[in-house]
Amino acid sequence: MIRILLVEDNQVFRESFKQTLHDHFPTAVIEEAASGEEALQKVNGHPAHLIFMDLRLPGINGLQATRKIKSAFPDIRIAILTGYNVPEYRGAALKSGAEHFFVKESLKWEEVEALVKSIEQSLCHSN
Numbered sequence: 001m002i003r004i005l006l007v008e009d010n011q012v013f014r015e016s017f018k019q020t021l022h023d024h025f026p027t028a029v030i031e032e033a034a035s036g037e038e039a040l041q042k043v044n045g046h047p048a049h050l051i052f053m054d055l056r057l058p059g060i061n062g063l064q065a066t067r068k069i070k071s072a073f074p075d076i077r078i079a080i081l082t083g084y085n086v087p088e089y090r091g092a093a094l095k096s097g098a099e100h101f102f103v104k105e106s107l108k109w110e111e112v113e114a115l116v117k118s119i120e121q122s123l124c125h126s127n
Helices: 011-024 036-045 062-072 087-096 109-126
Strands: 003-007 029-033 050-053 077-082 100-103
Touching: 003 011, 003 036, 011 029, 011 109, 029 036, 036 050, 036 062, 050 062, 050 109, 062 077, 062 087, 077 087, 077 109, 087 100, 100 109
Parallel strands: 003 029, 003 050, 050 077, 077 100
Antiparallel strands: none
């Protein structure tokens, strides 16, 4: 069973994205965090397989949180989920350890679904 952490300070977007994930992956365990600090606490308590991380967060930002999480848990896959389609942000995200970069306004659900399914399949094969 895949564990997903959704790190997003916009409550409306976070709840909507979580509901869509739940609709497509009803067996997934989906947790939420509204800040980078909260994400670090949740990951330290019970690591996720996949994290959707916003870039702009209160306190430590998404890039800082990504670096900290990847240094402690290199196997966690991190997908940046941002409203900013800026090449510099994409480069910084990848440099920080994120494997994927999604822009909210042009988000294609098929890409998110494919990512989650690929991680689910790798979990099935590793057990």
